Amino acid sequence: MKGLLYKDWCTLTSRYRKNFTLLFVLYVGMAMFFDMPFMLYALVFVLGLYVPSAVGFDEYSHWDVYAHTLPVRHSHIVGSKYILGGCAILFGCVISMLAFAFSAGIIKGTMGYEEALIGTLTAAAVATLYFSLSLPLTYKFGCDRARTVVMSAVLLLVLGGFLLVTWVPQHLLSPEARLKLESWAESVERFFGFRGPASIPDPVTGASVTMDVEYGSVVQWAENPHFWWLIGGLVLFSVVIFLISWGISTAIYQKKQY
Structure with missing residues (x-):
């Protein structure tokens, strides 16, 4: 497992080193000097989007054909992507909270650490849910087709939620x-x-x-202890979906022919 993680880490850093550097400089700089805290929330989400690219690199290089000759389990091959994705999102959360300590909003007192924590946890939960949706579809349809399928699935979920909240109560x-x-x-x-x-x-x-x-x-919401139950429930729900997604991706990978 360590070797698989190291392989995926080296693949991503060698391909996206400049992207990562620009990402940190741009997002953290805008948050700290221009009082744009949402850029740090976006950083957490964007870091989770890079990991599925490792599946695409494996696909283009036909690495999976070689991987099937190695004494490793399919669950380990898939699990390396999930562990790396979880670490990327967690790393984004740590960077986000550290950067908030030096941001203009915290220094000026226009926002508090509670607001920063709420936004960071919410971004992490959304990033985890998106990651959990995209990776099984990437294994199922391939990297290129999966992008279209993922965007269509997200659009259907948003549209379905909107209709459930607005159209159904009014008409049914x-x-x-x-x-x-x-x-x-x-x-x-x-x-x-x-x-x-x-x-x-x-x-x-x-x-x-x-x-x-x-x-x-958000400050008023944070004063209600029940609101933290909601945030905690969202994070817990995203972790459960993450683990379920891991199992689904492993099952899909085992059935694929290389």
Whole structure:
């Protein structure tokens, strides 16, 4: 396994050394000097996109034909890509959090470490989910065709989610069911801190005063402990999907003929 990891690492660094250097200089520099923290979140995501390219390099060089003569398991050949991908995303998270310590937003006090941590964890979860989707498709269809398939799959997932949230409640549910769904959605938003309390006690009279407002600040969300459950659940979900994807890719690789 160590040899496979080293081979994939050398392949990527030899091909993308200049890209990596430009990536770090550009993304970290823009985040630190131009107060653009989202560039550090993008860095976490982009680093995870490079690893599937190792499958393409193996495909173009017909390395898998040689790999089948080696005393290594198929799960190890596939696993090296997943371990390297996980390390790349984790490395991006570490770099992101270190860079935030010197960013303009942290220094000026316009953002806090909680916001940086939330954004970094979310970016890592999204990168892991995308990686988990792209790698089995890359093994199944090949590197070139997989790009089109992955983008189509992402588009269908986004479109399906949009229709599920907007079109289905408006056209397939009765007015009573829509009201119940909206009430449930507001309760969920309030539970996770996206919406303020429905009412608060008046400081003078003690009577209940209606106050149903939406919170739009990440700082306000972070003050709700339940919001961290949501972030933790998203990260845990991405890890589970990552492991399932590993098993699927191994099964696909074992059935392929080289």
